[in-house]
Amino acid sequence: MSTPAPSSPAHGVHSGKAAGLALVVGAIGVVFGDIGTSPLYTLKEAFSPHYGLRNDHDTVLGVLSLAFWALNIVVTLKYVTIIMRADNDGEGGIMALMALAQRTLRKGSRSAYVVGILGIFGASLFFGDGVITPAITVMGAVEGLEVAAPGLGRFVVPIALVVLAGLFAAQRFGTERVGKVFGPVMVIWFVALAAIGVWNVVAAPEVLKAFNPWWGARFFVEHGWHGVFILGAVVLAVTGGEALYADMGHFGAPPIRHGWYFFVLPCLMLNYLGQGAVVLQRPGAVSNPFYEAVPEWALYPMIVLATMAAVIASQSVITGAFSVSRQAMQLGYIPRMRIKHTSHDTIGQIYIPGINWGLALLVFGLVLAFRSSSNLAVAYGISVSATMLIDTLLLALVARMLWPRARYWIVALCLGFLVVDVAFVAANGAKLLQGAWFPVVLGIVLFTVMRTWRRGRELLNAEIHKEGIRLDTFLPGLMLAPPVRVPGTAVFLTASPDVVPHALLHNLKHNKVLHERNVFLTVETLTVPYAPQERRMKIDPIAGDDFHRVIIRYGFMETPDVPLALMRSCDQCDLVFNPMDTTYFVSRESIVAARRRGMPVWRDKLFAFLHRNAAPATTFFRIPGNRLVELGAQVEI
Structure with missing residues (x-):
């Protein structure tokens, strides 16, 4: 029998290249969907009657130059080259950046509070972007029917609604299988964008002058101070820049960088140049320059491909909304919601029904209210530009505190980014009354x-702690005259590990029994994506071997699984944990709003409503429903 030959170094190099290429293709399918569908509506919006621009030679070159330099300054330099260095243990996005910035500040300080406010507001604006993106991309794709056959224009809105309904309905099945075709479809999409661009640029190579920044500067000189408002349309070219950073944890920075530098950016610019060439040759094409640039024989296939790309872009935004929502839940910014895992292999594949159908209702409402991508474009942009502004501020803080060697030149660049971001926010702010509100x-x-x-x-935790009894003093007194002991293990979930849980007091008061083994369990969320194994669990025996204080820590990208963590704890100490012999006790507080305490009464009532409708611990902590006992307690805040 022959011995297999050892693999050669060349084989390892080829395997590594193939794996790297697969990651790049995967990133193209997931990360670049939003920014990759921007050509559907960006140039069309720039020449809409809203801005009153003439579609003459100098104006076309000026707008194209602004789009080119916006892509390179905001996306290439700021996000892809610099801000991706600010990863929180490999994870990106505004919530991860906020957590990274807060780690540089003293906990509880005013600076940490301000950073938290910025991060929360940026995450809130992200959802505004997430609502508009599916509506505008799908509408922009389906509107190709108006170019192919003007009589079909009345079917654009119904078709868009059907496509979006199918997209949101399919979320509960997950994207594991369908996601495998995202990359190849988006590669075909970008190749088609580039081919259409080259086809038209060859006929009017004059548009290549747009690479010269002088044309962008000249645009502002010719149009005066109100020329700044065109940035409200130019910003549409860079929507999705935040998504590149937010999805870094799925693929890593190198595949995203390579995909952007060498493939996506060239394809996008070729298409924008091709649209500009069409407008220079046929000024009437400004009504829909994207589809007017497509050869007539390829129009219907391009509409189908554009719709597929729009669905993929929308899918990426929806998945991003699920991911940000889970982070916000773990960091304690939104109530617990039911999370469904749609993949047995990838923990990141999740589905949150409440977020999904909330987004769906808002998206359907937008389509019915605005009824065209041009109208939606007026509302689009302000949330994106404001989020980019917050990213710049947080980046400057992280660079100043964590990057001593590069802090000076990065902070200096952040000042330049700040000027660009403020200009974008101001330009989009001018559209507030038209729909940007x-x-x-x-x-x-x-x-x-x-x-x-x-x-x-x-406030709730403070009230519980204030009225609570110290655990270390309560247990010794309890054991002087112990109640009836029953076999099994009782796990009491508590937010304050030093205070006697209300559930224990109620159990002693009403059932008058104490279990053989008792665990006081606290679940904490760290400001890192994944908790290090050495910090995962802390187990301390208290008042003898019958009582243990257990703290389980998770990162903000993880989903808590309390029974599994306790099973693994058996290897660390003498704590005996039998799932079939364990009962979980949870205190379910009933909130009472009080005047002149804590928050204004209307916020107290809002909190009480959110608290009542939060997902139960059974679902969120994966506790079996048949092993759970909930005991009520009324708390006034």
Whole structure:
């Protein structure tokens, strides 16, 4: 029998390259969907009657130049090159950046409070973006029917609603199988964008002058101070920049960087140049330059491909909303919700029904209210630009505190980014009365909910702690005259590990028994994505071997599984844990709003409503329902 030859170094290199290429293709399918569908509506919006621009030679080159330099300054330099260095143990996104920034500050300080406010508000604005993106991308794709056959225009809204309904309905099945085709479909999409661009640029190579920043500067010189408002349309070219950073944890920074530098950015710019070339040759094409740039024979296939790309872009935003929601739950900013895992292999594949159908209702409402991508584009942009502004502020703080070697040049660059971000926010702010108010109002509402929940939890825990009895003094007194002991293990979930849980007091008062083994369990969330194994669990025996204080720690990207963690604790100490012989006791507080205490009464009532409707511990901590006992307690805040 022959001995197999050892693998050569060349084989290892080829395998590594193949794996790297697969990651790049996967990133193209998931990360670049939002920014990759921007050509559907960006140039069309720039020349809409709202801005009053003439579609002449100089204006077209000026707008294209602004789009090119916006992509390179905001996306290439700021997000892909610099901000991706600010990873929180490999994870990105505004919540991860906020947690990273807070780690540099003293806990409880005013600076940490301000950073928390910025992060929460940025996350709230992210949901505003998440609502508009599916509506505008799908509408922009389906509107190709108006170019192919003007008589089909009345079917655009119904078709868009059907596509979106199918998208949201399919979320409960997960994206594990369908996600495998995302990469190849988006590769075909970007290749098609580049091919259409080259096809039209060859006919009008004059548009290549747009690479010269002078044309962008000249645009502002010719249009005066009100020319700044065109940035409200230019920002549409960079929507999705935050998604590149937020999805870093799925693929790592190198695949995203390589995919952007060498594939996505060139394809996008070629398409924008091609659209500009069409407008220079046929000024009437400004009504929908994307589809007007497509050869007539390829129009219907391109509509189908654009719709598929729009669905993938929407899927990426929805998945991002699920991920950010889970982070917010773990960090204590929103109530617990039911989370369904849609993959046996990948823990990141989750489905949150409450978030999914809340987004769906808002998206359907937007489509019915605005009825075109042009109208939606007016509302789009302000949440994106405000989030980018917050990212810049947090990046400057992280660079100053954590990057001593690069802090000076990065902080200096942040000042430049700040000027660009403020200009984008101001330009989009001018559209508030035309529709941009919607994501702002939605962001404020979500921010209020998140701050109310966070503050309410602090007040609730403080009230429990104030009225509570110290565990270390209670147990010795209890054991002087112990109640009837029953076999088994009782696990009491408590937010304050030093205070006697209400559930224990109620159990002693009403049932008058004490279990053979008692565990006082606290679940904590760290400001890192995944808790290190050495910090995962802390077990301390108290008042003898019958009582243990257990603290289980999770990262904000993890989903707590209390029974599994306790099973593994058996290897660390003499704590005996038999799942079939264990009962979990949870205190379910009933909130009573009180005047002149804590928050205003309306916020107390809002917190009470959120608290009543939060997912039970059974679901969130994966505790078996048939092993759970909930005992009520009334708390006034």
